[in-house]
Amino acid sequence: MAQAIVGRRYRRRVLVNRLMLVLTVLATVISLVPLVLILVYVAEQGIGSLSIDFLTHTFRPISFGTTSTGGGVLHAIVGTVIITGFALLLAVPIGIMAGVYLSEYPGNAASTAIRFCVDVLSAMPSIVVGVTAYVLIVQRVKSFSGFAGSVALVVLMVPIITRTTEEILRLVPQTSREAAIALGAPKWRTTLTIVLPMALSGIATGVLLAFARAAGETAPLLVTVLGNNNLTYDLFGPMQALPLLAYRYTEQPYTVLNQQAWGAAFLLVVIVLGINILVRIVTRPRSHR
């Protein structure tokens, strides 16, 4: 009698065990479904709209009834390169030097406060950053500009670069620093010629991830860069960018433009996911060792 109860309870426990384990597998599969669906859909729609024209022409006015191809997205590609490139130029020195400070001069009140600020910045909604750039630059100058967008992107990039730089510099063995100091090298020389070169690939990883994040950002650009249908190299006027174009063209009633939006989205996904996959493949095995 008692044995039967024990047996029944045991069977129930085994059943619950099996059920829950199957559920975790199921949850993982369910979560990967959207990724697959999104990637397949973007590829399907995006590859179809890719062409030489798409990459080398700018916006062409279209109207209902005509079979115009609607031109291309060259202006958006140029805009993205200029805006994110300029942002990278500003963010890299700030991010790396802040990371150097946090890792090479740790343990004081200043570094704790700075680390806290980096944390707050990295969790800041991108639209709030965009609003700040809007008030600070667009409202003052009374013109939307690629420059304001770059400034907003700098704020989003700096915490990523700072954090990876700090983490990577900490992995550089203390003995390397001591060896350099024992040879009589001052700290700045040790840091610049021994520590930073050893950590260079890791820092490059952080910079790439920051670039990927910024290239896909739309919200801060929406309120600062505005968008532009013409090819322009002027950083101080309204520009176009790939994510911005994808958003604007999606809201248009023309299927030609919707198709181009998917083309732009495909380019973005290829750039952003390409960088992320590359970075992960390069860095994964090292962190395990």
Place this chain on the structure above:
Amino acid sequence: MRTEISADSRRIRLGRQLQHGDLIFWIVALLFAVLVVVLLGAIIAVTWSGSADARHAFGWHFLTTTAWNPVSGQFGALPAIYGTIVSSIIALLFAAPLGVMIAIFLNSLCPAKLRMPIGMMVELLAAIPSVVYGMWGIFVFIPFFRSYISTPLSKTVGSALPLFSGPVNVGRGLLVAGIILAIMILPTIAAISRDVLAVVPNSQREAMLALGATRWEVIRHAELPYARAGIVGGMMLGLGRALGETMAATMVIGNTPKIHASLFQPATTAASLIASQLPNANTDLHSSALIYLALVLFLITLVANSIARALVWRVSRTGSGA
């Protein structure tokens, strides 16, 4: 005598540092690091001063009134705050259980060979630009949702439950936005839960196994309680991300600053209201109200993230200490 030596040696040390340039290097590094603090300070100062008009005009009532009418100059943020919080909570309701389950799977069940590719795929969800989520939401998910979920639901339980009542033909609405946000915050929750589950000491698992527990019982009674605070922290971080997410919400939520009982009706979030209206704001009061809204949004996310960090920090500290 003694003080003289120490003062002397300090002078020598300072001289040596100046000579070698260490002091200069320290100052340069500190200046760049302080620049990060300045960036944050600038954001707070700018949103504070930029919202001065709206703060003087509406004060605290801004947070509790529902009228949002740029033409008559009436601005109340309650619909936007309601939409932000409700869509984020819906996202959390979907993403939290799934994220924790993924973390359990990757941490204690997944074959070692599959662990890296599956972990990487989940993390890639976080890398997809949010505008792509928005586009996918508009072209694929909303049509699917309207024909298979919202229409049947509103026809059956909709008449009894106002939460699921129609009309559903717009397609864009709170629930759709919540689900898209759930996909976006899933990797955050999964990654943090995985990290805190990984620091559960093996002695805890072994003690449970020694008592004859099944695998699930080890997870349920040893791992999850130990990592609870960190998992909740991961959920709060995900919540913080959902609260501030802009583009995907803007594209699928419908941008209508009204409070509806039904989750199928268009609504708005703070971030999407700012993104859709700030570039076209004609009056100073309008833009000032939107900047005020940005300030409120920043404070909400700051609170969510601070709680999250405190929780995660507590687990990783006790975890490494145990």
